[in-house]
Amino acid sequence: MIKVLVPFDFSQTASYALNFATKLSSNYSGIQITVLHILEMPVTTGLSTMGGGMDPIPDFQNQIFFMELVESRKKQLKELEDTYKSALFTLQTKLVMGNVFKSISQAIQEEESDLVVMGSKGSSGLEEVMIGSNTEKVVRTASCPVVTVKAETDVTKMKKVVFASDFREANDEVAARFKRIQTLFDAQFYFVVVNTPGNFETTRDSMARIKAFVNKYHFENIKAEVYNSLSEEAGIIDFADDIDADLIAMTTHGRTGLLHLLTGSIAEDVVNHSQRPVWTYKTK
Numbered sequence: 001m002i003k004v005l006v007p008f009d010f011s012q013t014a015s016y017a018l019n020f021a022t023k024l025s026s027n028y029s030g031i032q033i034t035v036l037h038i039l040e041m042p043v044t045t046g047l048s049t050m051g052g053g054m055d056p057i058p059d060f061q062n063q064i065f066f067m068e069l070v071e072s073r074k075k076q077l078k079e080l081e082d083t084y085k086s087a088l089f090t091l092q093t094k095l096v097m098g099n100v101f102k103s104i105s106q107a108i109q110e111e112e113s114d115l116v117v118m119g120s121k122g123s124s125g126l127e128e129v130m131i132g133s134n135t136e137k138v139v140r141t142a143s144c145p146v147v148t149v150k151a152e153t154d155v156t157k158m159k160k161v162v163f164a165s166d167f168r169e170a171n172d173e174v175a176a177r178f179k180r181i182q183t184l185f186d187a188q189f190y191f192v193v194v195n196t197p198g199n200f201e202t203t204r205d206s207m208a209r210i211k212a213f214v215n216k217y218h219f220e221n222i223k224a225e226v227y228n229s230l231s232e233e234a235g236i237i238d239f240a241d242d243i244d245a246d247l248i249a250m251t252t253h254g255r256t257g258l259l260h261l262l263t264g265s266i267a268e269d270v271v272n273h274s275q276r277p278v279w280t281y282k283t284k
Contacts (some may be wrong), residue, residue, distance in 0.1 A: 001030040005113040007104050010034045013119025016149045023119045024156040027184050029090035034111050037073055038096055038103045065258045097156040101137045108142055116146045145281040148271050158185045158246040164192050164236040167209040174251055175217040177281055189230040192225040194235030240276055
């Protein structure tokens, strides 16, 4: 059984994510989907009665609106469950209140999720530098693989999957999880190294590492590619565009805090800017 968590805010991109998750059942039996809806409590601020500064105080009108919203969402989630009652997979819904990112992280642990499927609009400019999206934060920290989608994607028609890596580290867990992707999709898989001016190496060296990775983990039906670009992010996205890939797969080191601010993450950049679905997994 594969446990799939789908954070769901009733937006169009969330619907794309849910459709992606439900269609996985056409390739793999035993899919269990949890649709997670998160409501953040509305608060206003007022002077603390204890003289300690500003305290969050729920506004009366906001409370009424929030209660009505909770009941409305409960009804919508029940309708969602009824819609998929006779499906080939099981679907349950969960309504929680709290911070979006923290609630998703907690649900991953509680549900023991094998996969998270999230819709994403991406972010840019100051928002991208200072905040980033909740999707990027989940990609950075999730203990299981995360698939991000920005458009309607027919899982049953996936024919080309790109796995972008430098293949310098042999990781048994990554290899095992990527082989699991191969069991889900009847597609051609491309292992690609992006060669950049700042990190240049010969094609022979790059191909040798890909070959060593393939042989070590006994991968089959793999095409090895070396792609030249000005940056890793651009190279991965451009290569996927050139071959018209259906999915990009990558790993991320999940750096946080100052180290993340200084070094960033290629995987998060690709998630943010690619219009194609992206599968990511945080390595230890």
